[in-house]
Amino acid sequence: MIKYWLIKSEPDAFSWDQQVKNGVEPWTGVRNHTAKLNLKAMKKGDYAFFYHSNTGKEIIGIVQVVKEAYPDPTAESGDWVCVDVKAVKPLKTPVTLAAIKADPRFAELALLRQSRLSVGPVSAAHWTMLCEMGGVNV
DNA sequence: GCCAACGTTGGC
């Protein structure tokens, strides 16, 4: 059973363009326990939206998990993990945070409920709606 | 630049 996620990155730190250029990229740097649990729950083949926080505030692309959780090499201590994700395709139309907030159907979305959570789940229903809004079919 | 949300730290 495929699951869906949303991962956030500040484009100044790591942008969608860099993800596309690199193809497969380790998703490191998560230092939040809730986000870590979500990373651990990811399975190979799961899809995730790539969201630009701060600058942009929009879902800009789709990635796929190609390697499940393993110890984060950038962590100096603790049992932090990362996964490897691969760029799949960009959204034809980026879906902005404003557009998501404007639609009451997304009230339960983890992105809205916990704005600071950098890795959160997306339900299959929300995934389908967001893909439609983005003009893509995955 | 400000502020709300929320995680972490440290005193008790």
Next chain:
DNA sequence: GCCAACGTTGGC
């Protein structure tokens, strides 16, 4: 173990 203080994130 509680809670106030503080730091960080992220939207506005």
